[in-house]
Amino acid sequence: MPYILDENIIRDIRESNDIVDVITEYITLKHAGANFIGLCPFHNEKTPSFSVSPSKQIYHCFGCGEGGDVISFIMKYTNLDFIEAVKLLANRVNITIDEKEANVDLKTKKDKEIATNINKEVARYFHNNLLNDRSALDYLYNRGLKEKTIRAYGIGYSRDSWDDVLSFLLNRGYSLEQIEKSGLVVKHSDGNRYYDRFRGRIMFPIIDTRGRVIGFGGRTTGNAQPKYLNSPDTSAFSKGNNLYGLNIAKKYCRNKIILVEGYMDVISLYQHGINYCVASLGTALTPNQSKLLKRYSNDIYICYDSDNAGLNAASRALDILKEEKIEAKVILLPEGKDPDEFVKENGMDRFQYFLNNAYNYLDFKILFYKKRYNLNTLEGKIDFTKEISNMLKEVESPIERDAYINKVSLETNISIEAIKEEIKQKGQINSSIKDKYINNNYRNTNKYNILPVKYNLEPGHLMAEKNLLNFLIKDKKIYNHIKGRFLPSDFLDQVYRRVAEIIFDAYDNEEEIHLDRIIAYFEGEELEKLKEVINLEDDFDEDEKVKAADDYIKKINYYELKIQKNDIKEQIANIQNNKDSFKGDVEKLIRELCLKIIEIDKELKLHQ
Template sequence: MPYIFNEDIIREIRESNDIVDVISEYVTLKRTGSNFVGLCPFHNEKTPSFSVSPSKQMYHCFGCGEGGDAISFIMKYANLDFVEALKLLANRANIVLDEKEANVDSKTEREKEIILNINRETARYFFDNLLDDNNALKYLYNRGINKKTIKAYGIGYAKNSWDGVLSFLLKKGYSEEQIEKAGLVIKHSDGNRYYDRFRGRVMFPIIDTRGRVIGFGGRTIADAQPKYLNSPDTPVFSKGNNLYGLNTAKKYSRNRIILVEGYMDVVSLYQNGINYSVASLGTALTANQSKLLKRYSNDIYICYDSDNAGLNAASRALDIMKEEKINAKVIFLPDGKDPDDFIKENGSNRFEHFLNNSLNYLDFKILFYKKRYNLNTLEGKIDFTKEISNMLKQIESPIELDAYINKVSLETNISIDAIREEIREKQRGQTNSAIKDKYINTNYRNTNKYNILPVKYNLEPGHLMAEKNLLNFLIKDKKIFDHIKDRFRPDDFLEQVYRRAAEIIFDIYNNEEEIHQDEITIHFEGEELEKLKEVINLESDFGEDEKIKAVEDYIKKINYYELKIRKNDIKEQIADIQNNKARIKGDVEKLIRELCLELIEIDKELKLHQ
């Protein structure tokens, strides 16, 4: 039986293979403006006439006329047929194809078609509701959104009714099971009734780049919780693989796209003439979303809230984009503002001022770690300098490196020579080398957990179990998050996988009332994913009061183990100082005395935790 690939599989393979990356494996390309050029591989030429467009994901040779997408390039270059080229690119993107996957599953395709039809009908229903509801319209008008923008994004309203959407779609001939599969209704616990998922909310249709309504986001206009509610994953919708507003942004992007956090940020920017922004869909940015952004723009700007949570999210998004070889920048707005509030209060000209002064990867990280560490203390200066030195070691340009070393030196009053030596040691992979001077290499009273584990210590079984159980409780119960959020942070987890999972959980709970497991697992793979599934599958039969008591015990155990780590770390530092007295600048005895005082304090705390 011949292979027949359905459109979604072909689209997934195209979107997973950036055309510039693919062609660069066979042709030397050089950036020229927004495109890349090189010598055409299909005819002999001395002057480059072969052009590749990242935004269009197409290539064209102005000399011989050849052109197409990544699939057609592989077919032509390697002399392969369509199926062979598709398999090659699928393998390149780690997409598994077999005969069963390749042949069209007519039942699955029909199911997707029905869901898309249901979504389209529902989007129209919500839009008509909005125009008939004065309260919902007034809410949007008060937020500065006019009718033109409402129409551009198809914004609607879900009536405050238990069965508004359900009744509407049943009359259209769809079954309750089909409407549930589209994520628009929820089955009652009695197993016999269904009710609307979205009630009393302004609705934002999520539209893909092919113009299809694939899901919805709803924002309450009252005080209901959660404030934002999104469609669950369905056969046509995956939060981690799509972006709100991309269908509009791609029309106006001018080869730049702004990534924001919320639907209202996108809509408010559009309202004020910034019509090329997109938003992730209730989760932290994923690698797949980064790949999707890369297809449509070379210049990505991250503009999250400028409070601590927003800065943390921007830092993680930058790291994800860096892994995808995207040189993103961060628009840092003042006074903790989000894009929605800022542009309404200050206008597009002021917003573009901050856009034009956006921060590259290193400049943002310097700002980020300045806020994390207290540079008024010696300890803060040490931790800050170590963090930044670890990044500076990757800079290849001596001029650029020199500029950043000078910048860090001015921020910390640590000598240029000391910073340069720290970078050299990190480049040689000797992060635990002998102490060279008081400021850089004597890292006493270090509370930076990212440097403590897992390099030097193996977690004890009891401590590891405490972290597992606490994380399990967090995933399954927002009340636990509310109980501990002000005194226990994600970076208090010492196991790296649990820490990353906790960061995602805290981000989600800051916007929603519950977590779907796939919102967390989508960020992990391989052994890390198995480790996380182990946590998710833990079961307990604690009552509410017992659960809170257990949480307190888990936190106590985690804090106790951290104190033991700090104690061992300080003892090692004292030994290092005593063995390297001749090479340490400053008052060595004073330094040892300070460390000994801290040991005494830690011993007191350890006794309290016993």
């Protein structure tokens, strides 16, 4: 749902906020010739490498590469989106913004607003219940929580009653329909009655990064099952799109974020001085939560329970974070302990030791697969080596790769040469157009940075991508229709792909689409290209648009298959011309590549 700000207003706001004045409100700058310098707020450094130019009205860090104008500084430093950053700067210089909404689904927006208002009132109600219930307070005090911590997280208590919250909200003037939609009550199976979802539980309000109460988690104080109960998905809340505690952690996460499993893990670590912890709301980490984490830090530490379930969850979380190009680490506590228990029993110094000695991706995977496979058997050694070799083929540094090859060899007594050959064959066979030309784009730390186009795409291919992107910008229904079968990475045009990433991020997180924010990432020819997409008109009705989107995807897939086929042909020619440089069964490798071409030809016929 696009929000539009007048470009002239944005320019006035940018020009009215001197970049030196703004940045000195956040960090210390010193005059150095024509510029100002200071310690970079975006990475740790002892020698100033952060430069601000008053004449050009830009900043740049020569240490980490961050740079931009006054708006991008506010976005990065305060973790605001484009519209929010512009509003902050407008308020600073008393400029009034005329904000226009386009195609806003008013009913959805109203439902969400009512749900968050209900949640806000109930959160206060639960909190007051707790403060006036000695047994519930004692339960938390006995677990080591202090009053300051209880207030910081707004912890509350739901009375052990079937209709306490229901009666409270009805008396506040809300309808049964509105209360049911909030997820706080459940309709009885007889269809005529409602009862409270949360009864006799310690309540943890879930607050988004804008300070809105969007849902709740409840923990039983007795033996009731389930032990933890979350709000269902509502117009205001989606478990897979939010993180508990991020509203607090975002203020302190300049260097790192620790990802834990439970509410009490977050709260206990906060009370012991670690205020940059979040939890994934009782679910395995989702791709959307991974994207949300990346907005605030690239240094993520996973600290799950150290039992088998926790290790499995940590392994999956590492892979999901890796998809976002986040090289996360895993904090491994002694077996049988969760962060809450460990820090209470051992203190912060001991926890800091395990934090400082966290395992990187490959070290953890080696440990993880050593537990999975029996290295006392030949079969276990082979399976273990194949698993790790599959990861090592992606390691770009020859030094790092060799170090891990030696490590695997020591663990298994398999020769270094054999492991290298395994890695080489996996790399040759698994190489594809996506690996070589698409996934490389995500290595750039600036998520929406524009890279040059790798191909001279055919006109029909470009037009299909342009039309599909136009649909996605203007109609969320198209996104819902193609979600799961078409990704931003399926756009081969670099500009279109970056726009799609922003759009998918927004839709995934139930956020409005801000055209101004998208435009801000582009300039010159790329900006003109984006404007062409935005200005496209269509005369399709709803059903026709869905069919047209399917046709565009079919056409895009057709052209991508042609490129894949040509790429494999080049690989075959390269192998035939350089047979001496390939070890192993070269003819077998060529046969496998030829089989790939046959499979692609079959798919091409389906897409014609």
